[in-house]
Amino acid sequence: MLSRNFTDSLIEKLIFACGFAAIILVSLIFFFLLREGLGFFAQYNIKEFISGHFWYPTSKPAGFGILPLIMGSLFVTLGAAVIAVPVGVMAAFYISEVAPVAVRDILKSGIELLAAIPSVVIGFIGMVTLVPLVRVIFDIPTGLSAFSGALMLAFMAMPTIVSISEDAIRSVPGTYKEGALALGATKWQTMYRIILPAAAPGILAAVMLGIGRVIGETMAVMMITGNAAAIPDTIFDPVRTMTATIAAEMGETVKGSMHYKGLFAIGLVLFVITFIINFIADSFLNRVKK
Amino acid sequence: MLEEIRIKVENINFFYGLKHALVDLNMDIYKNRVTAMIGPSGCGKSTFIRLINRMNDLVSHTTLKGRILLDGKNIFDPDVDVVELRRKVGMVFQKPNPFPKSIFENLVYGLQIKGVTDKKVLNEKTETALRKAALWEEVKDRLNDSALRLSGGQQQRLCIARCLVVEPEVILFDEPCASLDPISTRKIEDLIVELKKDYTILVVTHNMQQAARISTKTAFFLLGELIEFGNTEDIFTNPKDKRTEDYVSGRFG
Numbered sequence: 128m129l130s131r132n133f134t135d136s137l138i139e140k141l142i143f144a145c146g147f148a149a150i151i152l153v154s155l156i157f158f159f160l161l162r163e164g165l166g167f168f169a170q171y172n173i174k175e176f177i178s179g180h181f182w183y184p185t186s187k188p189a190g191f192g193i194l195p196l197i198m199g200s201l202f203v204t205l206g207a208a209v210i211a212v213p214v215g216v217m218a219a220f221y222i223s224e225v226a227p228v229a230v231r232d233i234l235k236s237g238i239e240l241l242a243a244i245p246s247v248v249i250g251f252i253g254m255v256t257l258v259p260l261v262r263v264i265f266d267i268p269t270g271l272s273a274f275s276g277a278l279m280l281a282f283m284a285m286p287t288i289v290s291i292s293e294d295a296i297r298s299v300p301g302t303y304k305e306g307a308l309a310l311g312a313t314k315w316q317t318m319y320r321i322i323l324p325a326a327a328p329g330i331l332a333a334v335m336l337g338i339g340r341v342i343g344e345t346m347a348v349m350m351i352t353g354n355a356a357a358i359p360d361t362i363f364d365p366v367r368t369m370t371a372t373i374a375a376e377m378g379e380t381v382k383g384s385m386h387y388k389g390l391f392a393i394g395l396v397l398f399v400i401t402f403i404i405n406f407i408a409d410s411f412l413n414r415v416k417k
Numbered sequence: 418m419l420e421e422i423r424i425k426v427e428n429i430n431f432f433y434g435l436k437h438a439l440v441d442l443n444m445d446i447y448k449n450r451v452t453a454m455i456g457p458s459g460c461g462k463s464t465f466i467r468l469i470n471r472m473n474d475l476v477s478h479t480t481l482k483g484r485i486l487l488d489g490k491n492i493f494d495p496d497v498d499v500v501e502l503r504r505k506v507g508m509v510f511q512k513p514n515p516f517p518k519s520i521f522e523n524l525v526y527g528l529q530i531k532g533v534t535d536k537k538v539l540n541e542k543t544e545t546a547l548r549k550a551a552l553w554e555e556v557k558d559r560l561n562d563s564a565l566r567l568s569g570g571q572q573q574r575l576c577i578a579r580c581l582v583v584e585p586e587v588i589l590f591d592e593p594c595a596s597l598d599p600i601s602t603r604k605i606e607d608l609i610v611e612l613k614k615d616y617t618i619l620v621v622t623h624n625m626q627q628a629a630r631i632s633t634k635t636a637f638f639l640l641g642e643l644i645e646f647g648n649t650e651d652i653f654t655n656p657k658d659k660r661t662e663d664y665v666s667g668r669f670g
Contacts, residue, residue: 228477300514302510302512302514303514303516303517305472305475305510305514306510306514306515306516306576306579307516307526308472308475308503309470309472309503309507309508309510309580310503310504310507310526310527310530310579310580310583311500311501311503311504311527311530311531311583312500312526312527312530313500313530316530320526320529320530321516321526324517324518325516325517
């Protein structure tokens with residue numbers, strides 16, 4: 128009896144320790160990011176940082192304006208969302224409402240497999256196939272552009288969007304659908320006017336999570352967006368995103384220098400953005416559960 | 418009143434996969450009558466009424482043989498428009514299933530999908546249907562409230578109103594009171610009797626007293642077969658088949 132109690136409490140403590148360690152690790156990362164990033168703002172004006180047009184971290188005097196990087200992330204992310212959201216949501220409807228059972232199973236596992244492709248592979252495929260194609264089709268000097276990046280990232284956001292939207296659509300009670308059909312609604316009218324509104328919070332959450340993945344993506348965008356830290360005029364210009372900047376430059380900085388701290392400050396900005404997006408997505412998902 | 422046949426069921430056999438759910442069904446449904454389907458769970462009564470508005474089309478791996486004639490026309494003919502059929506044959510389900518929208522939106526949905534946009538028509542038809550469903554007085558001041566805030570009984574009457582607004586001719590009730598309390602049940606029963614004047618009504622029920630109270634004709638189903646079909650009074654007081662007698666006297670089921 129005693130030994131059973133002992134085992135129980137031991138396991139309980141072990142689980143507690145694991146959970147606690149996870150929380151500690153996450154908060155340590157956060158505090159480290161905060162310390163290095165805020166240290167930067169002690170020496171550099173935050174307004175100039177956000178709205179400055181020039182990212183010249185190694186020039187003298189150095190310029191730490193991340194507006195071009197923010198614009199790069201924005202162009203790529205918005206572009207990816209514009210492509211991935213309609214396609215993804217419609218694909219989710221197709222899978223859950225239209226496709227025959229056999230097709231549904233194949234598609235569902237196919238899409239989940241898509242999520243498993245490493246981003247460097249997607250970037251590589253984009254570099255050798257998509258980039259030359261974009262250059263030729265749109266007749267631009269280089270195919271390494273925000274557009275190519277957006278297209279590739281749309282692929283990466285799609286599995287999340289399709290899979291979670293599909294769950295949301297499937298969790299709409301079948302009685303709604305029956306009710307609508309029994310009133311003489313067509314399949315399309317049922318989908319558009321009954322199922323879509325009922326599944327909307329879940330679909331929105333799916334979109335947010337998909338976009339969250341796109342914003343944080345580094346490797347693929349670094350390989351195909353051209354990495355030019357200049358404010359783009361059109362979506363066919365080369366851009367550089369915040370994530371790509373950190374990844375590309377972190378290895379070359381002197382630890383503790385302004386440049387080093389500046390990269391952490393970019394990380395902090397990214398963290399705030401993804402935090403807001405996840406927060407919005409979470410609140411939508413919670414609304415679904417209620 | 419002369420009895421006029423509205424629906425003629427001819428040699429219906431229905432299978433879910435290999436399961437023989439309905440066996441050699443033949444019966445006539447009369448206009449302006451309430452026809453009740455009684456029988457133990459799984460006897461095929463719900464399956465049967467879901468054939469009449471072709472809701473079973475949604476279920477895969479089913480096989481159907483035989484015909485159901487609505488006004489002389491086989492509803493399973495390839496040239497029949499299912500959407501039109503379902504506008505003519507309305508249905509009220511076992512569990513109240515209002516859409517997660519306002520009361521008003523629930524009612525006008527059936528009209529909007531038909532392309533009605535005139536605000537005046539929508540308002541008029543909504544009021545008429547709610548009055549017919551004996552719900553108007555209770556909800557007239559809060560048509561924009563969510564339908565999900567209504568009580569179970571009110572939700573079910575809302576579903577009946579939602580069905581009436583499309584102006585069907587036949588209404589199928591699939592155990593409409595199964596999830597309701599006695600007072601709400603009473604209201605729905607009164608309503609069904611009232612609606613009989615204008616509609617052809619089929620009611621599936623587990624409750625034999627209910628069948629006795631509201632129906633003119635009763636059909637007793639057992640294991641997918643129609644055991645006995647006739648005037649409700651005869652079925653309950655003078656059944657011809659031993660199995661019917663056992664069921665209506667409460668010996669099983």
